Amino acid sequence: MIRFTILKIDILTIFPEFFTEVFDFGIIRRAKLAGIVEINIYDIRSFTTDKHRMTDDRPFGGGDGMVLKAEPIFRAIEQILGTCEREKYADGTKVVLLTPQGRVFKQAMAKEFADETRHIVMICGRYEGVDERVNEMLVTDEFSIGDYVLSGGEPAAIVVTDAIVRLLPNALGSETSAVNDSFTENLLDCPHYTQPRDFRGMLVPDVLLSGNHAEIEKWRKQKALEKTQKIRPELLNKENG
Ligand code: SAM
Numbered sequence: 001m002i003r004f005t006i007l008k009i010d011i012l013t014i015f016p017e018f019f020t021e022v023f024d025f026g027i028i029r030r031a032k033l034a035g036i037v038e039i040n041i042y043d044i045r046s047f048t049t050d051k052h053r054m055t056d057d058r059p060f061g062g063g064d065g066m067v068l069k070a071e072p073i074f075r076a077i078e079q080i081l082g083t084c085e086r087e088k089y090a091d092g093t094k095v096v097l098l099t100p101q102g103r104v105f106k107q108a109m110a111k112e113f114a115d116e117t118r119h120i121v122m123i124c125g126r127y128e129g130v131d132e133r134v135n136e137m138l139v140t141d142e143f144s145i146g147d148y149v150l151s152g153g154e155p156a157a158i159v160v161t162d163a164i165v166r167l168l169p170n171a172l173g174s175e176t177s178a179v180n181d182s183f184t185e186n187l188l189d190c191p192h193y194t195q196p197r198d199f200r201g202m203l204v205p206d207v208l209l210s211g212n213h214a215e216i217e218k219w220r221k222q223k224a225l226e227k228t229q230k231i232r233p234e235l236l237n238k239e240n241g
Pocket of ligand 1: 098099100101123124125126127128129130143144145146147148149150151152153154156
């Protein structure tokens, strides 16, 4: 699917202040100003209806910690998407739960979302997590940003948003390109150098100063392969890309 419309990203959180200014720099800021992406932050608490405006409660069955309640999240999705029924979401709409139990988020998934999704709602968990009925009824994708446990989904939402937005058409300025980025072709990126040529006796490799573009390309490919082989050999097996 070719993207013709702006990508809308709505983030649900109990800590909206977490996102103050975080999307106001560099590529994401430019993409917002250019009308390539719109990012909205929703306070889950504003969708509560009880006197104490509770967003969490104790888990059934006992045990430590609190669980984010389903009701305000259902209300939020109903307001944002007009429905709480996954089958009725508009084409290209995704509701993502950030969770360590999700599929580990990879560059290929960022690319797929950048190319094919028009509206993403991200739900940030906290405490022990989110009432499972949110997952059962509302969520289309569960994403983890890695095999470790964060205190909340907010940093994960920032990571996923950044990775997707920089792949939107025209989001990257001319000074940078995603084509040779790590993971684009199951390789890590090659090393980069800038001025000065001699820094404390450490010299820039001659080939990069040679002006021979074919040789430079060959060197870069070779270095990318060496680094991938050394640090992330599993990437060289395409299945894992
Ligand atoms: N009890 C949960 C478990 O063990 O699976 C962990 C809950 S964690 C303390 C609180 C919230 O942080 C989660 O609901 C999720 O939204 C977020 N989170 C934690 N680790 C994450 C990860 N690796 N990727 C994405 N979100 C994560």
